């Protein structure tokens with residue numbers, strides 16, 4: 104076991120004994136997200152580097168403090184990628200932070216989210232115990248699948264020290280098409296296309312314009328272009344568009360109004376709340392810039408079959424995430440207790456009660 | 458070293474349920490279930506005594522066959538109040554004894570939950586009851602040009618509830634994912650009788666994501682009462698390449714070469730020579746019988762895409778030393794290529810009175826090593842083993858051939874299997890890729906996981922089921938069991954995963 108892991112384990116054990124809250128921090132790039140940060144920082148950035156990467160196995164094992172950009176560069180050198188297209192909200196984001204934040208980019212609807220690519224993890228829990236879940240193989244049903252469960256847990260269950268991720272080859276060909284249509288037509292069309300064998304890898308609708316990204320074998324992309332029509336974007340412009348969405352550099356994300364993320368079924372009706380909107384993930388992710396009351400937005404998201412997160416403009420607030428139904432809340436509280444009985448990791452970051 | 462104070466008691470030693478009062482259980486259940494939904498006479502209980510792992514048999518105390526979720530809630534509340542073990546059951550095709558009854562427990566059969574509630578073609582999803590067969594979903598979706606992608610070889614019989622509980626895979630999961638990747642929402646009932654929804658129709662849910670915990674949990678966390686799956690558009694075309702190799706290691710390297718070239722085939726399967734011979738005799742697929750190994754590599758998509766990929770695959774296989782490469786010329790030939798692979802288990806059953814199917818997964822690059830070791834073990838145990846693999850994801854199904862009527866054979870087959878599992882762990886893999894731990898591989902869990910991780914699993918279980926009533930004794934070994942197993946293996950001179958546990 105590495106000395107650093109040993110040291111963390113001891114520090115966590117001591118903190119638990121003293122009920123001293125700890126705030127796990129990677130690059131600290133996602134501080135704007137989630138409830139208030141409380142506690143003594145525990146920094147992961149010294150624990151970095153790729154532990155094992157065999158491109159023909161489609162698996163990479165990485166130390167949590169590894170900069171996301173470094174990992175992506177190593178994968179790109181082998182013509183592979185993290186298929187869930189994680190956002191880089193700022194320089195310096197880490198792999199541990201990426202998994203703990205559980206955020207996926209434009210490719211989410213086509214290939215899956217962070218959880219779908221986690222194969223294994225080493226976790227230091229709230230007792231200071233070093234736990235190893237899953238492994239480095241594609242298929243593994245030995246024990247509960249705790250490593251996937253860690254995706255999106257925002258550092259509230261323990262310190263992710265290492266993680267094994269499934270990687271995929273980069274697509275050979277890519278093209279972005281532009282269509283003009285209103286929101287209702289776009290929502291309908293996106294679901295129709297998703298029901299056909301087309302190589303759609305991302306979509307975005309905003310202000311009467313729909314962009315569709317196609318990725319895959321050259322022949323498949325060419326056939327889809329011929330079939331779908333639309334206007335093809337130059338490759339450079341397409342790259343700026345998708346990166347701007349992934350990293351929230353697009354001007355839509357620049358304003359000062361609160362930014363809401365509504366996660367809804369792809370075929371849900373238009374959100375129809377005051378404010379400006381941007382639709383991603385084939386209709387399943389609706390961004391909203393709005394100062395409508397929190398309750399109104401939550402009620403609408405629930406009515407559409409989904410939930411609403413106050414993504415930006417809620418730093419330090421305790422109602423960033425959608426409330427849970429009572430039986431689910433009880434299970435989540437029990438699980439938090441199972442991994443962090445003294446309640447020392449990022450208390451209140453996810454929900455005020457745990 | 459003593460156990461940590463906050464461990465649930467069922468994590469140390471299995472609970473003793475011998476005080477369960479059958480008469481009281483039956484009378485309580487008969488208040489919420491009609492007589493036709495409650496079995497308690499020995500002759501009625503017999504059909505439930507085992508699952509697909511038929512070497513282990515145990516008649517349950519009672520079988521309940523509810524028809525509504527409200528009945529499931531009532532049954533679970535009664536069992537929680539009376540402290541009765543509950544074993545959920547789908548079609549009973551599981552291969553690890555997961556649905557094996559508890560002597561003092563209830564089998565909760567979901568066999569009557571057979572309704573396909575809704576197909577939302579526009580949104581590509583199906584809402585089904587847990588007793589619906591895997592293949593029935595694809596059949597219902599076919600008129601819309603859609604299907605449910607995970608295709609276990611048992612798909613004509615196994616249920617979606619069982620698939621969720623095992624996180625089942627199939628020959629196409631390299632490209633299309635496992636059960637977990639094709640689920641939107643699972644509705645279940647906890648032992649306390651609470652209805653909980655895991656996942657949602659959206660792509661994520663607030664707070665922790667419990668869907669991956671429940672998926673693959675082998676009936677230990679909740680009873681599944683409704684499943685919403687994703688449906689996938691049917692590819693326009695599928696074509697299959699069959700390649701023969703004169704050496705299994707070369708075939709393994711060809712698999713790595715295909716993946717390294719950036720190709721994710723729709724299926725990538727391998728069979729060794731004895732397996733090929735066994736299935737050829739059974740289905741007459743036209744396999745080359747002189748090859749040491751054959752590979753099946755499938756490509757799907759648009760006709761243009763398939764043509765491009767098949768050409769690349771063919772070139773890679775030839776460069777990797779294939780002695781023969783055939784490409785299916787039509788749908789009939791493609792299905793013939795697959796017929797043999799899909800019939801591997803029954804074919805084993807035809808050449809041997811009994812067979813024992815293993816399920817380890819290893820990093821692909823260790824395939825050659827594993828095969829060589831299995832050949833050595835065949836000599837050591839004087840027992841034959843034929844090998845079929847989901848080669849694309851390193852999941853092995855060695856089939857150990859034996860005769861349960863021969864004294865000692867069963868025991869030898871189990872020892873042979875255990876050695877394969879231990880080696881899977883040693884090669885950096887896992888003891889089970891898709892069939893689950895159940896009761897079959899419970900000892901090897903002690904080799905794969907150290908005590909603190911096993912403790913964490915027990916705490917996860919307790920978060921859902923504090924009394925440990927759902928499927929007790931399965932999937933996660935007690936600390937006493939691991940100590941006992943460690944003692945047994947001391948003589949075998951192996952590295953101990955639990956140096957911290959008392960041995961004597």
Ligand SMILES: Cc1cc2nc3c(=O)[nH]c(=O)nc-3n(C[C@@H](O)[C@H](O)[C@H](O)COP(=O)(O)OP(=O)(O)OC[C@H]3O[C@@H](n4cnc5c(N)ncnc54)[C@H](O)[C@@H]3O)c2cc1C
Pocket residue numbers: 126127128129130131132133134135136137147167168190191192193195196197198199200201203204206257258259261262263264351414449452
């Ligand atoms: C919704 C959202 C919006 C954001 N917007 C911006 C933005 O506009 N500008 C900007 O600069 N940053 C932004 N961020 C911060 C950036 O905060 C992301 O969280 C980042 O991708 C994570 O990388 P990181 O290493 O910086 O993680 P951190 O921000 O350090 O941590 C993210 C979360 O993960 C946890 N965590 C980190 N490492 C580990 C680990 N090894 N084990 C367990 N838990 C861990 C942390 O406790 C924290 O809860 C945003 C974050 C989120 C979630």
Ligand SMILES: Cc1cc2nc3c(=O)[nH]c(=O)nc-3n(C[C@H](O)[C@H](O)[C@H](O)COP(=O)(O)OP(=O)(O)OC[C@H]3O[C@@H](n4cnc5c(N)ncnc54)[C@H](O)[C@@H]3O)c2cc1C
Pocket residue numbers: 508509544545546547548549550551552554555556567587608609610611614615616617618619620621622623624625626627628675676677679680681682802803891892928
């Ligand atoms: C010939 C053959 C081929 C096979 N091929 C494959 C294959 O290719 N891939 C693969 O992955 N598996 C395969 N299997 C194994 C088996 O078919 C799968 O594990 C299947 O998912 C089990 O489904 P079932 O309905 O038969 O479940 P059962 O055997 O009845 O139960 C399996 C487990 O699930 C639990 N369970 C069942 N229903 C529920 C529910 N509603 N709620 C909670 N828990 C529940 C049970 O308690 C038990 O632990 C094969 C089996 C056979 C016999």
